[in-house]
Amino acid sequence: MNGTSIALSGFRRNADKQKKLIIAFLLIVFLFVLGQVAVSNFLSFGQVLLTIKLASFIALFGLCQMIVMVGGGDGLDLSVGYTATLTAVLTASIMNGQNANLGMALLVALAIGLLVGAANGFLAAYVKLPPLIVTLSMSLIVQGGINVYTAGADITGKPSPILQTIAAKSTGVFPNILVVLLVIAPIVMVVLSRTKWGLALLGAGTNETAAFLGGVRVKRVRFASFVISGLLASVIGLLLLGNMGLAFKDMGSNYVMPSIAAAVVGGVSMSGGEGNYFGVILGAIFLQTLTNLLVAIGWGDAGKWLGFGIVLFTLLIVYVSDRRVR
Amino acid sequence: MANNSKGARALRKYLAKPEFSTLLILVAMLILAAFLQRNFFDAKPLNRTLNAFTPLILLAMGQAVVIISGGLDLSAGTALSLLTCVMTSVMHKANPETGLYAILAAFAVAIVIGVVNGIGMGYLRIPSVIATFATSYIWLGAALFLRPTPGGESVAWFKVFYDVKVYANAPPALKAFGAAVPSALTLVLVGCIFWFVLSRTRTGRYIYAVGSNNTSAYESGINTARIQLWACVINSVFIFLAALFFVGQNQSGDARMGDPLTLRAIAAAVVGGVALAGGRGSVFFALIGAVILSLVNKIIFFANIPYAYQTLVSGVIVIIAIASSQGYTLYSRKSMARRGKLA
C-alpha cells in the first residue's frame, strides 16, 4: 500500500493550526507531569522557568529558521550557530564587561549578521544554490573565521552588564529572556500576517510563480529573509554571551539542529508558506523539557539520546507526516 | 548560430552537463595535488590516500542514492558509528569466529537502520531532513549504549578489510590479491558493482523516477514508499561497507566517529553533480565528488595553509565547487512547461 498503510485516525487530517498549538502545550504539560512522577521536584516552579529559559535560545534561533523556511525554496539556515559564536567571540573583547561599548558591540554584531546573511541570501536566492549547502558551507567559513581569530589571540572579554541582565538574570523568578521572547513573538506574527512584507514572504513560500506574477520580487524577498536571519543570529550571539558570561568556540553550534526541529515541530512547513511563531516557541520548550526529563530520569548519555530520538520520531509521525488521501 | 551540425550540438549538450564540470574540477585537483605532493602517485602514498578517502567515498555513494530518490540522510554518520560499535561489541579478540557473527549482526542492524529511515521518509512522509535528524539520535543513543567510550574488541582477521598486508596469518592467495588491489579499493569496487547491478533493475530506474517527480511515479503505478525504503536500505549497505573498513583499520568502535562525515558526504554528492532536489545525478560521480572534497583537504594540508585557515578555505572551496556544478545544471536544464522559470 502506498503511504496510507499506517492508519492513525483522522487525527492529523482534522487538526487545524489552533488545535496543533493546544496539543503541543498539552504535551509539554504531560512531560512535566511525567517528570514529576519519576523524579520529585521536576514540576517545581523554578524548574519550569529554568527549562523555559534554556529553551528560549532554541526558540530564538528557531525564529531565524522560521523566517527563511516560510519564504520557500527549501530554505533553512545552518549557519546561525557559528554566526552567533563569531559575534560573541568578537564582541566580548570589545565590551570587556563595560556598558560603555555596548553600542559598538551591537554595531559589530549587526555588521557580522548582515555580511553572513547577505552572502547566504545572495547564493541561495540569486545564484539559486540549495540553501542547505549554502548555509552549511557558510557555517564552515564562519567557523574557519573563528579559528583564524582564536589562533592569533585568546578569547577575552566579558559581556556588558546590560546584556547579562537581559540574558542571564531574572526579575524575581521570571527570566528576563522570556520577556524578550514574549515581546518578539506577537510582533513577528503581526508582521508576518498583517504587513505587506510578511504576506509577500508567505506568498513567495506558497507559490513563487503566482507571487512573481502578482508583483512580488521573489528573489529579493528571499534574500531579505536570509539577511534578517543573519542579523537575528548575531544579536542572539550577544545574548548568548550575556547568558554564559564569556565566549567560547562552540557556543552556538549545538543550537542549530534543535532550532530546526523546534520550527518543524512547531508547525512551520519545510516547503514554505506557513508558520506560527508561538508554535516554534512551544516546540522549543517541548524539546528542552524532553531533554531535561531524560537527564533527570538518570538514563545517562545513551538513554538520553535514544529517548530523545524515539520521542521526536514518534512526535513527527503524529504531527508532521504528510499522508496523502487517495 | 554558427555551427548547428549534429556533432556540435551533441558536444554542447555534453558540455552543459554537471558531470562535465565535475570531471574538470577533478582533473584540476589531481594536478594540484600531484604538484604539491611530489610522490602523490607513488604506490605507498597513493595507498594511504586511498585509505583516507574511502569512508567518505562510500558514504557519499550511499547518500547519493538517497538524494536521488528525493530524500536526504542526516543520520549516516551516527549510523556508521553505531555499526562500528555493534561489530566491536560482538567480537572477542580470542575467538576468530565472532568476527563472522559481528559481520552478520552489523549487517542486520544496517538493514534495520535503512528500514526505519525508509519508513519515516517513504511511508510516513516525514520530511527527510527532520526524520533523519531524529533517527540520528536513536543511532547515537544505541551506539553510546554499546560503547560509552571508544573501545571494544576486534578479531585479528578483520584487518583484511583495511589492509591485507597487516594481517600476518592471511593465506598467500589473499596476500597476493591484497598486494595487487588494496582493500579499500576492493570495498569501493564492491560498492560500485553493487550499485551498477541495481541500477539496471526496476528498482534502480524507479529510484530516479520517484526522486524526479513523486506524484508522477505514483500515478504510473510505482510503489513510491517502497522505493524510498529501498534507497535507504541501499544507503545502509554502503554505510556497512564503510564500517567494515573502519573497524578493520582501528580495531575499535566509537560512538562519535561518524559525526563529521554526514554533512561532508552530502556535500560530496552535490559536488559530484547529484541534484539535491532528486531525480538527477550519478552515484559514480558522487564518488568523484568525494575524491574532490578529500583532495581539497589534502591540498590545503600540503600547501601549508596554517591549520587555523583550513576550515575557512575548505568552506570556500566547497561553495565554489557546488556553484560551478549547479551552475551548469541551471544553464542547461529546461524546466518542464516553463514552470518556475519566471521567479
Added chain:
Amino acid sequence: MKVLEASGIRKCFGGVVALANGNFSCQAGRITGLLGANGSGKSTLSKIIAGVYRADAGEIRFLDRAVQYRNPNEARKAGIAMVFQNLSLVPDLRVWQNIVLGAETRRGPFLDDRQARRVSQEIVDQLLPGLDIHKLACELNPGEMQIVEIAKAISADPRLLILDEPTAALEKAEVKSLFRFMRSLAERGVAINFTSHRLWEVMEICDEVTIFRNGANVGSIDFAVDGRDPEKIVSCITGVAQKASAAKPARPPSPEIALKVEGLSYGDALKDISFELRKGEILGIGGLAGQGQHELLLALAGCYPGVDCLAEADGKRVRLNRPANAIRNSILLVPGDRELEGLFMKHSVFNNMIFPKLGLARQPVFTPRKQYWAECEAAIDLLSIKAHSLDMPVRALSGGNQQKIVVGRWLSFDAKVLLLADPAKGVDIGAKRDLYRYIADQVREKRVSVILYASDIEELVECCDRLLVMYEGQVIATLEGDDINEETIISTSMKVG
C-alpha cells in the same frame, strides 16, 4: 459488446460529494464522450474507473466481471488505461523510459531496455512521427508531452482507453492526428472514453456522449440515432435551455490608443512585434499553439527582465522589465494556469484576492483589512463566485470559481489593459459564460482594453474585434471583422511569411 458498466458509484472527498450516483457504460470499438461542467463528476468517475480513486459505493463491471482496483497499476494490468489531464511524466527520464514506466519488461531481474525502446518507437511512430524518444521529458513542449502520455497509455495494450481532456495542450493539426489514431484504435476494438470542454471536438470524434450534472448521469445521446445538436447538448450540461454561444456585444472601440508596442523582441521566442491596442478593444492572439502567444502576454506583463521593446501605455513610457511595473501601469495579467501561476491554493480567498496589491508602490505597511474585505465582497458578488466565506481556502472551490478569483483580483485595480492568457481553460461552460460576460462589461462600460489568448478558436472568434496571428514569434497577419472566422484563422496560421 459492453466493455464497462458502472452503476451507483458514489464518492466523497472530505465533506464534498463529487459523485452522488454515477452510472456509465461504454462499448468496444466505440468512442464515448463524457461531458459535463467542472464538478459534475465525470472526471471523478473516470478516475475511479481507472483505479486512481476508490469508490465509496457502487459497482463497476469490466468485461462482465465485477472489479475494484486499488491503484492505477492494477487497472492498467487488467486493461484499463487512463491518460491524465495533469501531466504525469517524470521529467528526468527519457521519452521511452516514461512510456514503459511502471510496466517495464524484464529479462530476469534486469530491465529489457532494448525491447522498451523498440516498443516505444513503434507507438510514437504512429502517434507523432519524428519525435525523438531519447529526449528527456523535461525537454518536450506541452503538445509532445501530451502525446507521450497517450503513448504511455497505449503501450499497456488496453481494452478501454480513457482520455481526460487530451486536447487541451494540442493544436488543431495534432488534434486531427490524434483523432485519426483514435478512430483506428476503435476499429481494432478498443473502447475509448473521451472528455473535452470543446464541443466541436466531442461532436466530431465521438459516437455517443454521456452527460453528467451534479454528480450523476443525466442522459446519453447516440449521434448515429439522435444526430448532433450542440444546443441540446449544452442544455443538458447546464440544465437550462440556452444558446451555446453568447452573442458578440456590439460596441465600437474608441480611436484612442491604450497600449502601443514597438519592436518587442525576446530571445528566440518573440521577434520584433509591434501593434497598437485601442481603448475598449478586444485584441486576440491566434495562430498554431506554441508560436509565442503565451510568451507575448508574459512579456507584456513584465515577466521577462531582458525584454527589448518600446512600450507606451496611455501615452506614457513603460519599462516592461518586471511585473510590478506593468501592474503599476494598470497592465494586468490573468495567468493561464491558475494552480501554478495564479493562486495560493492553501491560502484563503481573501489573501488571494488582495495579493497583487502588495506589490504596489504606495502601500501601507499594515494591510487595511476592513477596506479590502469590503472590496473583495463586492468582487465576489459581481462575478457570482460561489464561496461561502472569504476565509475559506481557495483549493476548496471548483475550477470555474477559482478562475473567477484570478480575474476578480484585479477588480479594484482600475485596469487599463487586461492580458488574458487562456482564461477559460478547463472551465465549465457556465463559468466561462460568466467570465466572458464580465469581460465584455468591462470593455463596454469602462473602456478596458483586452488582449486575449485562447487555445480554443471558438472563443477567439466570438469575442475579438481584431486578431493577431502569430507564427514562430512574429505577427504574420492581422485579421478584422468578417475575416475573424475559423477557416481564415487556421489557413493564415499555417502560411509562412
